[in-house]
Amino acid sequence: xxxxxxxxxxxxxxxxxxxxxxxxxxxxxxxxxxxxxxxxxxxxxxxxxxxxxxxxxxxxxxxxxxxxxxxxxxxxxxxxxxxxxxxxxxxxxxx
Numbered sequence: 001x002x003x004x005x006x007x008x009x010x011x012x013x014x015x016x017x018x019x020x021x022x023x024x025x026x027x028x029x030x031x032x033x034x035x036x037x038x039x040x041x042x043x044x045x046x047x048x049x050x051x052x053x054x055x056x057x058x059x060x061x062x063x064x065x066x067x068x069x070x071x072x073x074x075x076x077x078x079x080x081x082x083x084x085x086x087x088x089x090x091x092x093x094x095x
Contacts, residue, residue, distance in 0.1 A: 001064050001065070001066060002064070002065060002066065002068070002091055002092075003035075003062070003063070003064050003091070003092040003094075004062070004063045004064070004065065004068065004071055004089055004090065004091055004092060005060055005061070005062055005063075005089075005090050005092055006037075006060060006061040006062075006063065006071075006075070006087050006088065006089050006090075007057045007059075007060055007087060007088045007090065008057065008058055008059040008060060008061065008078075008080055008085075008087045009056050009057060009058065009080065009085055009086045009087055009088075010056055010057070010058035010085070011056065011080075011084075011085045011086060012079070012080045012083035012084055012085035013083055013084030013085065014083045014084065015083070016079035016080070016082070016083050017079075020079045020082070021079055023077070024077050024078055024079055027074065027077055028061075028074060031070070031074050033063045033064060033065050033070060033071055033074060034061065034062075034063060035062040035063060035064050036061070036062050037059060037060050037061030037062055038059060038060065039058060039059045040057060040058055040059055040060065043055075068089070068091070071089060072089070075087070075089070
């Protein structure tokens with residue numbers, strides 16, 4: 001089983017509804033792939049500021065799947081993506 005993290009960008013072109021989020025979270029939970037997540041709150045920069053800020057990232061979700069395509073298919077319903085925004089799906093390497 002591979003682990004993935006989705007970084008959700010705050011760049012949707014139109015506003016999603018609470019109903020859309022509820023529908024998506026129900027589908028995510030029912031898929032068996034979803035393994036938690038959260039909005040991202042206040043942040044502070046540490047160290048030498050040599051990398052761009054992550055202010056555009058407003059939340060994250062965790063998934064576990066044998067096949068990344070399962071997650072990609074599920075994310076077609078994600079409200080940010082449906083409303084013209086973007087997100088990054090990253091495989092988490094095993095250590």
